[in-house]
Amino acid sequence: MQESCIIFGGGGFIGSHIAEDLLKNGLRVNVFDKQNASKKNVAHILDKINFIEGDFNNEVDISKALKGNTYAVHLVSSTVPATSNLNTFYDVESNLVSSLRLFEKCIEYGIKRIIFISSGGTVYGNPIKLPINEKHPTEPISSYGIIKLSIEKYLYSYNVLKSLDYKILRFSNPFGERQNPFITQGLIAHLLYKIKHGNTIEIWGDGKVIRDYFYIKDGAQAIYKAIKDKSPNRIYNISSAKGLSVNQILQRFRNVLKLNFNVKYLDGRKFDVKTNVLDNRLAAKYLKWKPEFTFNEGLINTWEYFLNNG
Ligand SMILES: NC(=O)c1ccc[n+]([C@@H]2O[C@H](COP(=O)([O-])OP(=O)(O)OC[C@H]3O[C@@H](n4cnc5c(N)ncnc54)[C@H](O)[C@@H]3O)[C@@H](O)[C@H]2O)c1
Known part of the structure; x- marks a missing residue:
């Protein structure tokens, strides 16, 4: 049977490129994004995907959208580094709590693997050593980075306690x-x-x-590779290095x-x-992923x- 993937936040910048790439890899693609969200980013593939409107903070919407999918990609964020500290309570409620609800539902509906796009630009904080590899200490400064790291930690916990399978891709700075x-x-x-x-x-x-800037069409290809990754690694930097x-x-x-x-x-x-450059050798070795565009x-x-x- 054809495998399917739901992309939460798939109508955005990164999500639209991931949707394109997963289609190329033969998956059935469901995109979940805000009610009345602009479909401009996915207009060119709208006839090939299923666009589901809903609110990521609403458990019922998440349940309806998730059911029947093989995989899930989590891209929703209500903040960016510059805004996250303005209202940290909102950051926690809208991003952390809603992510935990999603993970509970993934377990309920037997999602085979969830891919979380984390932030390699913020979870490490000020680097001690460059380039930063996945074992580098994590000392995020912004609430945004703290939330991304907390989501990562909860994924680990959900895996140990409830067998939720996951991969985390720490993106540096995509553009495109x-x-x-x-x-x-x-x-x-x-x-x-x-x-x-x-x-x-x-x-x-x-x-x-x-x-560390990388072209998004390269970054999008890492998701399918993470979906199919058989290594025990959970976290990969995705970057130009x-x-x-x-x-x-x-x-x-x-x-x-x-x-x-x-x-x-x-x-x-x-x-x-001041500086953020990520080591991408783990992704190169295990995902066979590397940037192809200069x-x-x-x-x-x-x-x-x-x-x-x-
Ligand atoms: N762009 C970067 O530089 C970068 C780097 C590292 C990680 N990330 C992370 O990757 C993810 C995607 O980033 P992006 O640049 O594509 O952002 P984006 O804003 O273009 O896409 C996010 C999408 O999520 C949707 N969304 C937000 N709140 C929602 C809600 N309550 N219900 C349903 N949909 C909702 C938005 O409508 C949007 O389409 C984010 O989590 C971001 O933190 C981004």
């Missing part, structure tokens, strides 16, 4: 088509949008903050995309760790998308 330029997660989308509209770019700090500072990215905009723009530097933000190739595709889409 369909990333939302209006939230403060996704630097490249945000900057390209500003440049397209002739606005001055505003940078937090001196532009020396280093991050290459660091780029904000200033270096601006340089790529100038040199690769031939863009002109003005830059204004603002005060740095306390919750931004940063420049991903950047060109992303810019083309921004030029052609409102």
Whole structure:
């Protein structure tokens, strides 16, 4: 029988690419997203997927959507690092509590494996050693990172106590088509949008903050590999393993995309760790996953998308 996967938050940036990739791998794909959510990100595959509207915080909606699926992917988040500390109670209730409800339901409905997309950019905190591997201490600074790590820990507990099978993919900084330029997660989308509209770019700090960026079409391929992974590993970093500072990215905009723009530097933000570069060798060895696109190739595709889409 054809296997199926439900993607919670599948109408978003990362989820839409995962949906595309799982279809290519022959799975039946169900996408769960907010009521009346825009279907723009999945418009090109809408005839091939089942789009389910509901609220992730509603147990009944989750139950209805989950039933009958082989696998589940969890991508829903109501916060981003910059907003998570504004209301930590809300962060816990909407993200942690709802995730636990989902895990209970996964057990009830016999989901064979759940894949959780965690945040390699925040769960480790300030690095002691670079590149950061999966054994690096975890000292998240933001509530966002604390919640992601808590969800990871609960998955471990649900596995030990209730045999829920899971894999965790700690994404560094994905970028690409369909990333939302209006939230403060996704630097490249945000900057390209500003440049397209002739606005001055505003940078937090001196532009020396280093991050590890990978193209989302590469990242999406890690999910099917994690679904099929037979190794005992539970956690994988998904990253390019290459660091780029904000200033270096601006340089790529100038040199690769031939863009002109003005830059204004603002005060740095306390919750931004200075450097984050993830070691991706575990994923390379066990998932046989590695980025196939160069940063420049991903950047060109992303810019083309921004030029052609409102
Ligand atoms: N984008 C990144 O840089 C990045 C990096 C690491 C991890 N992540 C994590 O990956 C996940 C997906 O990120 P993204 O960039 O695709 O975000 P996104 O906002 O584009 O997608 C999230 C989707 O979840 C949906 N959603 C939110 N609340 C919901 C609710 N109550 N009920 C139903 N649907 C709801 C949204 O409508 C949206 O379509 C998030 O959990 C995020 O924390 C993102």
